Amino acid sequence: MKKITIGEAARQSGVKVPTIRYYESIGLLAEPERSEGNQRSYEQSHLHRLAFIRHARELGFEVDAIRTLLTLQDDPHQSCASADAIAKARLIEVEQRIRSLTALKAELEMMVKGCGHGRVDQCRVIEVLADHGECMHPQH
């Protein structure tokens, strides 16, 4: 029964110390036992939880979605329809974001390519920003 300090938990999970405390404060991570000197003392289960949360955050899931996913994980007999729906919704968001960023990329490339590296009054970067009509992607 070795006790895991918050610093050690941070090292092992890759989640920063203040962020761990923050997750506890918003109820994402269960409150751990405390040492005699009031210091947090984590179990392996907390580390699994942190890894789960971290991976989900990296995938861009919002804290509320993670909360739902965690309650699902806690009750493995439930239908996984909600988990599926959450992941699908996130996938659609990501696809949309990629599409929109790809359009931005095209516009930025045009701006940068058109820059004559001279003075501002010949600069395509400023010109395109000033006049949206110049821009090839009026959908945004």
Add this chain to the structure above:
Amino acid sequence: MKKITIGEAARQSGVKVPTIRYYESIGLLAEPERSEGNQRSYEQSHLHRLAFIRHARELGFEVDAIRTLLTLQDDPHQSCASADAIAKARLIEVEQRIRSLTALKAELEMMVKGCGHGRVDQCRVIEVLADHGECMHPQH
């Protein structure tokens, strides 16, 4: 000399009324004249400014970058090297973001495809989140 109210400016520029006031408060948009009753009264130049700002925000430029771009626009004899650098930096950010989102997309697709639509304990969505080793994209 028709006076443009803040509501009219919002309608024409597509920037919301509180956002226009916010831009003024942070010094992005010059303070307009006021009517006798203390209401803002905009000129065409403000509308151009707002259009510029809006377009730049849509392209994801941060407020600080926009501040720089605006001072460049005000002095057309300057070299446009800074504008070029800002746009290039933004382009690199966007490209990086697209790459990372594309990796996420692949992982999410795998999760969703692997979901057997049964119970949570057979659910790939939860499983992948819980164990990063399951995930094909260990670079994140």
Add this chain to the structure above:
DNA sequence: CTACATCCTCTAGTGGCTAGAGGTGCAAGA
């Protein structure tokens, strides 16, 4: 003159942390 939309200022809230102040606990070396 009365509705009623629009405007004004000001404060506080959003998400997901991050930074810092001011103080306590704990392990190792002198």
Add this chain to the structure above:
DNA sequence: TCTTGCACCTCTAGCCACTAGAGGATGTAG
């Protein structure tokens, strides 16, 4: 035993770029 020094504690405030709402003034149409 004492001290050094790091890691821990709580609490508050700050970050970005807005957004929401309170509470009141102004402007316009009928």
